[in-house]
Amino acid sequence: MEIEIIPRAPFDFAATARFFRFTQSEIVDTFLGERYRRAFHFAENLHLLNIESRGTRSRPLLALWFTDKRTFTKHEESKAKRLAERMFSTDHDLKKFRARVKDDPLMRTLEEDHRGLHLACWPNLFEALAISILSQQISTTVAMTLKRRMVEKFGEQITIDGETFFAFPRPEAIARASVEDLRSLGLSGAKALGVIELARKISKGELDASELETEENETLIARLTNLRGIGRWTAEWTLMLHFGRTDVFPAGDLALGLFVQKYYNNGREMSEREIRALARERWGLWSSYAAVYFLAGLRAGTISTERR
DNA sequence: ACCCAGGCATTGG
């Protein structure tokens, strides 16, 4: 049984799916042709989640189904629908982002270059935070390696037509691990401890994502930074890439700071506070998209963080 | 052999 989702246009499914986790091909999130697939725990079982584009950028349409699950209860159907809506931010109205940056030549160009790129969000808070902790300070290549090792050791797998898919580990699985277990995968002691404490809190119900959904940004950041290993950088990216907030600018991010200084302050240094103020004033409710489109431009090579 | 990469917690002024 297929479920249809109609995203707000413009919506570029391939661009959004490829933006996932800032990687092209990886262990959990796969994208091939026009189809996104990942193993996912849904309705008590591990299924292969499929999401495929059936529309165009200006008339978008998504189809979602789980391989080997023919029927849905009404409740499951709406849950599956919300899952896809969250993962691809289908309700974000990027026409408003476009309007917001019409007098900002650089951002207007980036918007044109990547029109239809939505936030790609992690489906679970645990996954969002754990991967962010893994990624702190190290290159994306190293972070990918660490994630792969963790997923292969602790994630459940499903084989469909001879092809194996790994699910991101459940918090319960990591909660049972020791710091030494994770260190042996290459995590630092601090990261290992952070990920394990997080897994234990979530599996004990001490941290519930659904209770946090409606919190104000700053309250949410305060709640998240109370956790070991979660600083402001991680919390802000999590607001964007799990909670789907559109009005966050992670001013502490090295690359984002360099962009703002280079392109909006004649290369002169700015404090984090000044960067945050500039982002709020310039991009306001669409600051998250400004951040994402900067990174998209960086990847595409149209802009750089090098000094001129 | 270095140095750095999408930070964080801790310590010391």
Place this chain on the structure above:
DNA sequence: CCAATGCATGGG
């Protein structure tokens, strides 16, 4: 409130 320091791995 600000600065310095150690941490993990892989690529340049």
